[in-house]
Amino acid sequence: MSHYLILGILLTYFGVLILIAWITGKTSDSTSFYTGNKKSPWFLVAFGMIGASLSGVTFLSIPGWVGSTHFGYMQTVLGYMVGYLVIAQVLIPLYYKQNLTSIYTYLQNRFGIVSYKTGAAYFLLSRIVGASFRLFLVAGVLHTVVFAPFHVPYWGAVAITILLIFTYTAKSGIKTVVYTDALQTFFLVAAVVLTIIFIIQKLDWTIVETCANLAADPNTQVFHFEGNGSNVFWKQFLGGIFIALAMTGLDQDMMQKNLSIKNVSGAQKNIYIQMAMFLVVNIIFLSLGALLYQYADILGLEPITKSDQLFTTIATKHATPLVGVFFVIGLVAAAYSSADSALTALTTSFCVDFLGFERNKPTNRTTRRWVHIGFAVVLFFTILLFDALNNDAVIKELFRAAGFTYGPLLGLFAFGILTTKNINDKSVLLITLLSIGLTASYFYGMPFVIKGFEPGFELIIINGGITFVLLWVNSLFYTKKN
Secondary structure, eight states: HHHHHHHHHHHHHHHHHHHHHHHTTOOOOHHHHHHHGGOOHHHHHHHHHHHHSSSSHHHHHHHHHEEEHHTTHHHHHHHHHHHHHIIIIHHHHHHTTTTOOOOTTHHHHHHHHHHHHHHHHHHHHHHHHHHHHHHHHHHHIIIIIIIIIGGHHHHHHHHHHHHHHHHHHHHTTTTHHHHHHHHHHHHHHHHHHHHHHHHHHHTTTOOOOOOHHHHHOOOGOOOOSSSSSTTTTHHHHHHHHHIIIIIOOOIIHHHHHHHHHOOOOOHHEEEHHHHHHHHHHHHHHHHHHHHHHHHHHHHHHHHHHTTHHHHHHHIIISSSSSHHHHHHHHHHHHHHHHOOOOOOOHHIIIIIIIIBBBTBBBOOOHHHHHHOOOOOOOHHOOOOOOHOOOOHHHHHHHHHHHHHHHHHHHHHHHHHHOOOOOGGGGGGGHHHHHHHHHHHHHHHHHHHHHHTOOOOOTTHHHEEEEEHHHHHHHHHHHHHHH
């Protein structure tokens, strides 16, 4: 596959994104960046959120996971469905009722300023590390496939990536992201579907034969009820419920798109449609994984040591040029659809939650632009830091540590919604730090207590539960004091 062809296609692709930004930016005002003027089409938001949920890491990883966890990830996806229902029925109406731009404003309305700032700060920390981690993994592939043949250094590839994201999100923010994410979701799904079609044609199977081979494949086992591993049903299903609640319903990045829809009913329809599409898309991704392993086995391809490289290797080295081109575009789309909304949400949260724009005073566009530049620079240097560490174990631990911050958010929102108790607002930061510490003790300590035990998706439940209990205890003392 010609490197010039790939570069030309990517430049065209980015040109389309910038064109969308220009079109959507023509009628933008000061609130377009944060809320899209509440005019985002709900069906576009629903479709685009699939791409935002499936980051570049997921795009590469889900097919590879099939070799070790089979279709076990579907247990988590089924949990997501329950979590999304709670988001649609409880959180969406709450956010619209309070007319929130930043969802963390709810914590101020319910508990006080410290709770509010703590929640927003945890989001900023987790999203900076999370977005940087995802872009770091994808940037390595992009550098190898696209930029290295033109002698562009790694830092240059990262800079170009961040600059392009900044260029099409800087003016209109979420108003643009809603449209670009829908386009990028189309390309990442198209890349997977084209690869499946290529494999079926290469193996000369009919649709019926393909379905029969998948059904007979041990890798397509969905439910796992035995053992203490991270793949066991109760961990994944329950974890999926609370991961959806915390990392979608309590995440400014994900909810900002929903809040750009005109009304509650439109936002709820968006969630319901997203549920259906998310279920189908994950089945397609997992089916691709099973087919990739079958294809590699039948053709006797050299074993691939890292599961994340399975999709990349076959799409770029053993498939047709069309599949390879769409793989690169799909990978870029998957990375950008999560990174562009992350950069927009980081800017929104800092401007609204810490500078008071749209909440206490009108937006200063110049200041907002500098905040946007600042977060782009932070992402750039964080990615370079990950590259300098050059240690997968350390980087993944940083990513996992950032993920611990969603547990306290879950506990805070749950306590606020499910109880009417008051708390000592000044104690919230200490309570959340204690909860994170206790959860980390569980994560690192339980494998020593129970042989063969692997902590998994239940961590967010434990973290949120500890926060909830500590807040409840705090409320008892607070009530007695007052």
